[in-house]
Amino acid sequence: MIQPHQHADQACSECTQRLGLIESGLRGVTPVRFNAAGWYRGELRREILRLRLNQDVSVLKAITFALQRTLPAKALLVPIPSWKTQKRANPLPALICRSLGRTTKTLLKRCRPTVGQHHLSRRQRLVNMKSAFAIHPDQQSWCVSATPTWIVDDILTSGATAQEALHTLKRAGLEVRGLICLGRTP
Template sequence: METGSRWLGAALREAASVLWPVACGGCGALDVAVCPACRALLTAGPVRELLDGLPLVAAAEYAGPVRALVGALKEHGAAAEARALGAGLALALATLPAAEPVLVPSSGEGMRRRGFDPVALVARGAGLRPSALRRDRSAGVGGSQKERTVAERERAARGTLVLPKRLRDSLAGRPVVVVDDVVTSGATVREAVRALRAAGCEPVGIAAVARTPRRIAASG
């Protein structure tokens, strides 16, 4: 019976691979959602820097297969990509001082378009159930950040994040780590740090899945 079940399971997987072929979201390798080589890129060693005096640790650079994996997650919200990216985020967090992780939420525009928050999916893939900042729709400048310069991103992000009132009492005075999926210009995580300090928290670091190479981030 057990042998028959294994045979049936293998047959069903083979049939499914023909009807709905699976390919790695990072490199396109067939028959696997995230291949071992792409997983290894997220755990090979973090990218580190100081951002306004705070340690920023990312699992990898936002380039090549890692960029493709992030894009695949944002497009499909698949569990395999979330787990792979979450493993990298967990390692980045482990290198920072012990603190309460606080999530940077996706933009309202992105949430409406996708119907899910990829940052939250990655956090769950890392085994986290973090507190989260909230977007303040009454502040800042709306629209996408993609076509803006660094200075424009800073102005657009200013005042757009707040810590919900229900979290202020529990987090005030405590060390916290800002958690995001991708850090590009740094405008969003800087705003997150500002919002947390305004709520009485003590940011001690920033953790991310990926960091855009600074030569690119500096150009906008």
């Protein structure tokens, strides 16, 4: 279990080391520009999978502490919506947004079902995600904002989901800076 640091919402140094959290976040540009808390492996992988079940926001705050400092104060966060029914949906993108404490809008909606991607190749994932998102009709007015926007997901693997979400938001006129996530696959 992650223990918060005595002076902040960050993880203690022992937990930071055990989980492999990177002090200023893990950053990259491939397959999309991203900021992650660390590599999706070992203890961080196990903790992310646990969080899907127990949804502990205090643990998320500790994991996302470094990510919070990389975001502009006026950043707009857009969680990636799940393709599953709400009862079975992945709660982490919305919870990550909450833990980061920035303005969050559910701008994206799934406009068609997709298959689970864990057994698909990168090429198959790209085809699977093509045209999977649309702008939520109730949120059209937000799409003329000049606010720096970040999409949010729990894990960045091939980038197919992130790329499709990013393209959908950019076509709607938003300035999308990249993806915020908990883990990046090695």
